[in-house]
Amino acid sequence: MDHHPHVPWDARWISLLACPACHGTLSAADGPELRCASCGRAYPVISRVPAFLIDPTAAELKTLNLYGDIWDAYNQEKRRSRYHAPAASHLELLRLAAGCDIAQGEAGIDAGCGAGHTTLAMARQHAGIRFIGIDLAGGIRRTAAQAQEIPNLRFVQGNLLSPPLAKRAFDFVYSFGVLHHTRDPRGAFLALAERLLPGGRITIFVYKDFSDLPLKKTLLAPVTLIRRLSTRLPAPVLRVLARCNAPAVFLTLTLPARLLRAIGRPRLARHIPYGTFPGIRGIAASLEDRFGAPYEHRFRIADLEGWAREAGLMEWRAVDCLPWGFSGLVLSGLVSRAHVTQGIPKNGNRPEETEKIGKLG
Numbered sequence: 030m031d032h033h034p035h036v037p038w039d040a041r042w043i044s045l046l047a048c049p050a051c052h053g054t055l056s057a058a059d060g061p062e063l064r065c066a067s068c069g070r071a072y073p074v075i076s077r078v079p080a081f082l083i084d085p086t087a088a089e090l091k092t093l094n095l096y097g098d099i100w101d102a103y104n105q106e107k108r109r110s111r112y113h114a115p116a117a118s119h120l121e122l123l124r125l126a127a128g129c130d131i132a133q134g135e136a137g138i139d140a141g142c143g144a145g146h147t148t149l150a151m152a153r154q155h156a157g158i159r160f161i162g163i164d165l166a167g168g169i170r171r172t173a174a175q176a177q178e179i180p181n182l183r184f185v186q187g188n189l190l191s192p193p194l195a196k197r198a199f200d201f202v203y204s205f206g207v208l209h210h211t212r213d214p215r216g217a218f219l220a221l222a223e224r225l226l227p228g229g230r231i232t233i234f235v236y237k238d239f240s241d242l243p244l245k246k247t248l249l250a251p252v253t254l255i256r257r258l259s260t261r262l263p264a265p266v267l268r269v270l271a272r273c274n275a276p277a278v279f280l281t282l283t284l285p286a287r288l289l290r291a292i293g294r295p296r297l298a299r300h301i302p303y304g305t306f307p308g309i310r311g312i313a314a315s316l317e318d319r320f321g322a323p324y325e326h327r328f329r330i331a332d333l334e335g336w337a338r339e340a341g342l343m344e345w346r347a348v349d350c351l352p353w354g355f356s357g358l359v360l361s362g363l364v365s366r367a368h369v370t371q372g373i374p375k376n377g378n379r380p381e382e383t384e385k386i387g388k389l390g
């Protein structure tokens with residue numbers, strides 16, 4: 030292997046990266062850093078993870094600090110307890126909603142991988158596929174340290190709006206619950222689609238706008254109002270508030286949902302927010318997420334149709350995830366060989382109003 034003494038990335042992995050500033054090719058420099066051949070910028074490699082943060086905005090820094098490890102508690106609880114959603118995990122949801130495996134081919138991206146635990150699980154499951162987990166937050170470094178023995182996994186710290194990843198180099202990209210927390214979700218989606226080889230699959234989950242559900246839309250209004258204040262709170266204060274309020278959420282939402290399932294009304298239970306959560310610590314993590322993230326965009330199926338058209342996707346589908354117990358939308362499709370956008374896709378053969386399937390070309 031042509032490992033550079035200071036950088037634990039060989040040429041085969043480095044070729045999957047690109048300078049986020051100018052898309053130039055990178056190479057290992059003398060120190061623990063990667064250097065761009067075109068613009069000369071150097072990016073430090075810290076604990077095996079290259080850091081590609083160019084002038085992060087205040088909101089990005091806040092997002093970065095928020096998401097370091099808040100979901101760890103949720104995942105620990107989920108492993109210990111019975112999990113109630115019809116999809117066994119977030120990635121299982123993406124597979125069900127996409128209607129096929131989300132990881133395929135030789136190399137792929139987990140876009141916004143958080144602490145990287147599920148990326149690690151995916152890499153173990155698919156030993157023949159190379160995974161790059163990318164996130165703004167530095168929590169990936171702990172996971173990268175644990176994953177040193179996993180040959181098909183690497184992490185990079187970077188921004189999804191200018192991913193430090195080579196264009197037309199990957200067979201798939203998936204992203205769960207991340208794009209809506211970026212400044213420009215559509216821009217991030219298009220940037221990720223650009224990283225795919227022709228025929229590569231992109232699958233993303235985002236929050237939904239409840240314009241089709243007046244009751245939920247009404248319930249969301251106070252949440253949006255509280256967010257105006259809560260997103261300005263210092264992180265430690267928000268964390269304490271989230272922990273103090275989690276038991277109340279558990280008692281008023283999670284427990285009633287469990288009761289509904291116990292008496293044979295699972296479909297009703299699916300409409301209750303936090304109804305599938307495994308425990309109080311996970312709820313606290315989610316409250317911190319929901320009330321602390323600087324950006325929280327919401328989307329309609331029609332928005333995702335627009336993204337699919339702009340990215341020139343073929344054989345795509347945009348679906349509401351409620352049947353699987355998740356409140357959000359999934360868009361999954363293949364990047365067209367021609368990369369051309371053509372007209373408005375015809376609706377496919379699935380009758381549900383909340384689902385659209387497009388076939389281009």
Ligand SMILES: [Zn+2]
Pocket residue numbers: 048049050051052053065066067068069070
């Ligand atoms: Zn450059």
